[in-house]
Amino acid sequence: MRALLEVVLTIIAIVIARAILTSVMRGFVNAGRAASAPPQAAAQNAAPQQNIRAGELHKDPVCGTYVAESTPFRRQASGQTFYYCSSDCKEKHAVLAR
Ligand SMILES: [Zn+2]
Structure with a gap:
């Protein structure tokens, strides 16, 4: 039960x-x-x-991709601002510039 x-x-x-x-x-x-x-x-x-914003495009000097100006991956060198598609391209270009 x-x-x-x-x-x-x-x-x-x-x-x-x-x-x-x-x-x-x-x-x-x-x-x-x-x-x-x-x-x-x-x-x-x-x-x-x-x-x-996307209308302002800059060429990634490493891989040639056009990148929006609002990208977080950018670097200033010798009075120029470079824009990159990724942190990889940014690091590559920084190494090449040295
Ligand atoms: Zn790139």
């Missing part, structure tokens, strides 16, 4: 846990949809500004 009671209690616990999990997962999905909407709108608003 005790074993049967334990089995029934276990089944009830599983059913309750499943119901809670399902409702929590639905809550996450809804929260995800709500949270993902505003950033998309913000990205669309930010796009024109990025296009203006």
Whole structure:
């Protein structure tokens, strides 16, 4: 009798846990949809500004790639500013310049 009671209690616990999990997962999905909407709108608003910045391109002296002026990989040497596509190219060019 005790074993049967334990089995029934276990089944009830599983059913309750499943119901809670399902409702929590639905809550996450809804929260995800709500949270993902505003950033998309913000990205669309930010796009024109990025296009203006991307118009200012500089040639990477190492690999020849054209790089936006906003790149974090840049170096000033002998009054010139060099722009690089990556930290690898920046380091290569710095070594070559020595
Ligand atoms: Zn490069």
